[in-house]
Amino acid sequence: MDYLTRTYRVPKWITSIALFLxxxxxxxxxxxxxxxMYHWSIGWFGxxxxxxxxxxxxxxxxxxxxxxxTNPLNDTL
Structure with missing residues (x-):
């Protein structure tokens, strides 16, 4: 039953990757x-x-x- 009370630490690199993603x-x-922003960029970039x-x-x-x-049920483009 020792495995139930053991504390696990997440390595720093896993935390860094999760935060990055x-x-x-x-x-x-x-x-x-x-x-x-899209409407602004139409004019800004010509x-x-x-x-x-x-x-x-x-x-x-x-x-x-x-x-x-954004709508997976929409079949037409």
């Missing part, structure tokens, strides 16, 4: 779902001029793509 996924999620599409078309396509990626 947490903050990485948090940053990616923030970038994907923070819509004003995406309209580079692609030939209007800002409204780019925003609509962004919404379609994010809806498809």
């Amino acid at each position: 947490f903050f990485l996924s948090l940053g990616i999620t923030f970038v994907i779902f923070f819509e004003p 995406v309209e001029k580079l692609t030939g599409y209007s800002a409204d078309t780019l925003k609509m396509n962004y919404h379609e793509l994010i809806g498809y990626l």
Whole structure:
């Protein structure tokens, strides 16, 4: 029964990897779902001029793509 009372320590490298993956996924999620940043980047980087599409078309396509990626039950893109 000694194994029930024994304390286990998580090595520091496992904690470091877990924190790294947490903050990485948090940053990616923030970038994907923070819509004003995408709208701002359309104007800042001149995406309209580079692609030939209007800002409204780019925003609509962004919404379609994010809806498809975040809803696994959505079958159409």
